[in-house]
Amino acid sequence: MRWLALAMLAVAAVVAGVALGPADIGWSESVRGLLGMGDETVVAIVRQLRAPRVLLAFLVGGCLAVTGATLQALVRNPLADPYLLGLSGGAGVGAVLAIALHVGGAWAVPTAAFVGALVAIGLVYRLALVVGAGVDPRVLLLAGVVVSAFGGAILGAIFSLSSAAELQNAMMWLLGGFDAASWRVLGIFSSYAALPVAYLYYTNRPLDLLSLGEEPAQFLGTDVHRLKLRLYVSASLLTAACVAVSGIIGFVGLVVPHAVRMVLGHTHRTLLPAAFLLGGTLLTAADVVARTAFAPRQLPVGVVTALVGVPVFALLLRRWAK
């Protein structure tokens, strides 16, 4: 029943995403356009612009939510997400560097973003270890914020040193958006994201164990060191893929897993797929808002998720503090 509701929400968001936009097309026209019927311009808008954009938003939202859920178990902090842990920031620096240095090819940006994310999480971990021998989940989050700020400073430096036109583009892209969506981008994204998503689902039970603590997880039969390494790499890959195609989109990875936990419980076997669906739904909806709220002008979708996400985050903090 709950799954059905989730699935229906997802379908509704996708349909709305295809039907709504700056060009006033209408629901039935959009569906006809999707099927290749009717006006040629409509067909082009729906098939070449909106459909890949909606699918990309859905996949990115799903991946961010799954990454968030994973990181929360991995660092044993319910307030962790790729954005707050500095992964997104690191991926952003990597991607912008690749663009600024004109490293060509559609594959270069995601790869550079991946390297950036790995460096960021490495730094975060190293910083957290300065405090004591063991990693305190709270300190880890703090380190994430610090590393994010550092990444922001590097980005600021790159922006101020590059020419104005590039700067405008990179800024907009970094704030999060799906303007560049196309079937090709969708293909590139999927090829980066498919394996880590599958791996994370495969490790749903070890993730349950990990949320008990590293030692209990070992006693119950996981090779924790290997598992953690693979999880960090998977989370970095996913974050990098998301950032490379859509900039930095915060709070989806934080808020969505919590919403799912409240309704469906805490085992990752249900949490991960449900978070994927809900994350996709929410980001698709956020993108519709971003495109239509001030049409013909567009908001970066990252701005929309932050505007909604920060108040929700505040609520979560209250719940968590209790």
Added chain:
Amino acid sequence: MGEVILELAGVRYRYPGVDRDAVAGVTLHIRRGELVGIVGPNGSGKTTLLRLLVGVLRASAGCVTVVGKPVGEWNRRELARIIGVVPQREEPVFPLTVEETVFLGRYAHMGALAAPRRADRAAVKSALERCDVVEFTDRRISTLSGGEWQRVRVARALAQEPQALILDEPTANLDIRHEMEVFELVSDLVHRDGIAGVVVTHHVNLVARFVDRMVVMNDGRTEASGTPGEVITREVLERVFGWPVEVDMWRGVPQFVPLKSGESRPIHRDD
């Protein structure tokens, strides 16, 4: 006598960056159907010894053997099917239900994506019953009392269907009733179900009444080992804990009382 499940032979371990062995040459074996209590002052190496037994730490010298094979030759999954551990501390981040928690004990028996099989369900059910936590199967673990949570953790270890059960300070922070309940449960599991049991604890008097053998650790060494009657003596306890004590027999088991400073020793009938 039962088959030896866990064995330490001349085991040493030193934590990196420390100039002293945490465990300095310990030899010990634990048989099926036998409950062994490990006591000793803080920092005497008890928990390190447990970590070595379970293969989380690798001995720097000597050999740890689990069911006849060096511990390093088992992988974590195989070990989890042999040894169930109730660790000292555990702070779950997410409030799973009791049943979900006990099911985690089945991890080492289950396929990565497969649904639980009949054997898994049966093991969980019997573990829940054995530890008397059936009535709160669906409760979230965040709502349990200390005693209930401890029983749930024992149930989880039991769901592993282990040949050995290791408990680190299982009654820390528990009141008398819950303390007794945990010890009775563990003793019953070992003596009736034939599991090999190891309990690390500060409750010397209590453990003496439940275990078959005791090991007193001090500075990483076994200071004494044998039946409670052999181990709990004034000399051993005073030497190890550095505090004057008085030992007396209570229903055939030695029990001790630490003396207050300036308190004189009572004169014994048999002195």
